Amino acid sequence: MKKIAVVLAGCGFLDGAEIHESVCTLLALDRAGAKAQCFAPDIPQMHVVNHFNGQVAAGESRNVLAEAARIARGQIKALHEARARDFDAVIVPGGFGSAKNLCDFAVKGADCQVNPEVARFLREFHTAGKPVGLICISPALGAKLFGSEGVELTIGNDAGTAAALEKLGARHVECAVDGIHVDRVRRVVTTPAYMYHARIGEIAAGIEKLVGAVLEMA
DSSP states (O other), X not given: OOEEEEXXXXXSTTTSOOHHHHHHHHHHHHHTTOEEEEEEOOSBOSOOBXXXXXXBOTTOOOBHHHHHHHHXXXXXXXXXXXXXXXXXXXXXXXXXXXXXXXXXXXXXXXXXXXXXXXXXXXXXXXXXXOOEEEETTTHHHHHXXXXXXXXEEOOOSOHHHHHHHHHTTOEEOOOOTTOOEEETTTTEEEEOGGGSSOOHHHHHHHHHHHHHHHHHHO
């Protein structure tokens, strides 16, 4: 049974991990016979957003690990405990938390920095030649970490975001919502998911393909 690490960025698409994308990832892994282990950095969120009205909740603070535990039903570990040697691959669902908590791409674009523990963990997989799956806006992590190698990835067809990723050295490939792009040289698999205004069935189809490609490469 293949073991896959899933890195979550909190809980909720405006300030954490996208819940549909995260659950679809875990479901696809289970249906494929793989064993998933969730991780999240034990850090404060960039901010807290009220998901009913979309406004930042002034004065509130939440912890990324504690929030991500909601999606993982408590079966989650702090990212600093994680080592790539214990897994066959890693997948990072999207949501604004990926661009706010795992890195600061949402604020700084091409000038972003990746959280040190996130960078360490993903680079461990990359150095070992193990596949990395990135969903929705999470390819920003791949662009920052592997852009110097010309990594190929997709965030769908958003020109502004694609330009920022290419500024980091990545090569952007346009892709339909239910499609994937596989960079077999760099061993990175990406799918746009909710980078499009899409139905959950459409994003689930893309994530299932991504999970299949990651497992095939693992």
